[in-house]
Amino acid sequence: MDVTLLSRLQFAAATYFHFLFVPLTLGLSILLAIMESAYIRTKNEEYKEMTQFWGRIFLLNFVVGVATGITLEFQFGTNWSRYSRYVGDIFGPLLAIESTVAFFLESTFIGVWALGWKRLSPRLHAASIWLVAIASNVSAIWILIANAWMQDPVGYVMKGGHPVLSDFGAVVFHGYAGLTILHTLAASYVTTGFFVMGVAAYHIAHKRFLSIFIKSFRIGLSMALIFALFVVIEGHMHGANLAHIQPAKLASLEVNWVTQPDAPIFLIALPDESGAKNSVEIGRIPGALSLLAFHSPSASVTGLRDIPKEDRPPVLVTYVAFRLMVGFGGVLLVVAIGAWFRRNRIESSPLLLKALLYAIPLPYVVSLLGWTVAEVGRQPWIVYGLMRTTRAVSPVASSQVAISLTGFVVVYALIGIIAFWLMAQAVRKGPGAADQHYAS
């Protein structure tokens, strides 16, 4: 296999794995902060137990997220050195600012929070988890600004054959960045909401720690439902924005081959990439794509045939990932709405409780599908319209990358299994168990 493919596989493996731990870091930190603030306000010990229970799970999740995040920053240099050299003037500072402004705060105060229960006043202790919550979300925002620049490069001039920063404001306050930030944060909160509901459902079904988990369930439900509704509306804006900045991605999402007004959406289609057409088209909704993209059924939408073959993304993967993301996302919304209507009778809804437990993995799958849409859909570009992925890879031997890729797969699989197992153990133990982890 060639170095580009191996490096892409390695980055994909490392990023997907990393992102399994990002949503809880972003969402659960906020919920922990809310729970602990509730403890301070009400002096109700139950909120403290609740905070500590979710905190144990959070810390397991957090450490894997942090540990696997470092490799991503370093991989730009090890595996994508031509890319790094090319975009360093703009992309590099975003990463450097992220660690200076946010990551320091997050990593310093997580230790304070985890080990400082007896050392800090309750207010300062709660403040430290608020800092972790704010810093992790700010950290994500900077990373997403960097990613947005790869999707839609702005604020640069070409100098000496590579983009040089000309307008930092344009890079930071950037339409696509705004959309992708809202989308990713909201999706992470949905994931967190479902995680909390699912774990709570497990204990509620077994009639254990009812008071704590019914409270937890409601907090999770609010988060999941609010942001599931939000992400649907925002996702639509995100998609419509593609019509302006990445027409090739939009055309792939909806397997639209011909530039046409009244562009349709198909309920089911099977793209034939070499024939530049769909071999199967079922359930044609005329004008729907034009309507979604430009809010006018007569608007003309660029089709893939008008995009040079070498500039088209892998259509099938992009299309399938998008459809599954939307489909599963819809399922999540329905489940969240269903849970809302039974929120006061949740103990007596065994089927819903079971469904919520088994729904835990689904938002994770949806998130990874979303990243597939964003990243595979951007191909063959690493920086849209500026640099091709094949030209971005490091001049290293493919054997080196093959070995490190194997290493990543083995190490991450082991860590993933152990982390899952420890989290499951912490979940089963429930709150209040001898809390030696917090003994500092």
Add this chain to the structure above:
Amino acid sequence: MLESIWFLLWGILWAVYFMLGGFDLGVGILSPFVGKSEAEKRTLLGSIGPFWDGNEVWLITAGGVTFAAFPAAYATLFSAFYTPLMLVLFGLIIRAVSIEFRNRRETSSWRGLADAGVLVGSFLPSVLFGVAFANIFKGIPIDGDGVFQGNLLTLLNPYGLAGGLFFLALFLVHGALWITHRSTGVTRERSRSVARILWLPLTLLAVIFLFLTALYTRLWDNYTARPILLVIPILAVAALLSMRYLMAKALWGRALLSSFAVILFSVLFGVVGLYPYLLPSTLDNAYSLSVRNAASSPPTLAIMLVVALIFVPVVIIYQAWVYRLFLKEGSSS
């Protein structure tokens, strides 16, 4: 001008990481040897518990600043050091999860596994950062396109290996002094003797490294051109000697401070000697990456400087607060 400021900040960031990460890496390697019982091991790992994660961000920031301020150097350096860097990354990942997962189960086999993870995960970065920096000082075969024309064995030259051993010894002594400062009873006694015993090998390695530096690198050129700079290596040597004196006087807290100083001035010695290069080419000096041909544009450097001037002091303030919080008396158990 901006390039040179960033060069200095770049060196300082790495130095800070090695000062802070150095003791937690050292403790990670020493803990299975200094701590015999489970309670002792817990004390040792507990002594770095609240700090190691925050310390590691200095590494991430140093990496990020290399990328942002000197993209061409970042690109060549990180791809040329592919295999050692991957080993560093795997080490750090395994170490992080081992520390966090260790106390989640009570069985001794589980803890043994976690201890092994901490040991290997601390050992690999300690040695490999030394190998990497020695090779940076020496230069590596890079061509006009910034492509590394060597392999792993190119990096494992005598000077690189001496650098690796020197770093390892530095972090071991640093870690031993940290444990001595932070613990009581038998672990304190053991780590004290470790520090005493390892001081001589450390000093020998420092002498060998300095000698090889004259042989393999051009670091001394800057010092002969501007003798005032010699104050840096002199301070490093003075700190090393005073460390021995303070250990003999049983002033362990101050010995630890001198160990911080040894690391700081050793790294600065290398960085200042390296200037203006970030990565010399052994093929042709014209291919060397320096502040002149590897730096980002002035607007980028200026924006980053503003961010750094505002936020780095803030980071230092809250990290100092955290250190004080957890270093208060009666806190180590």
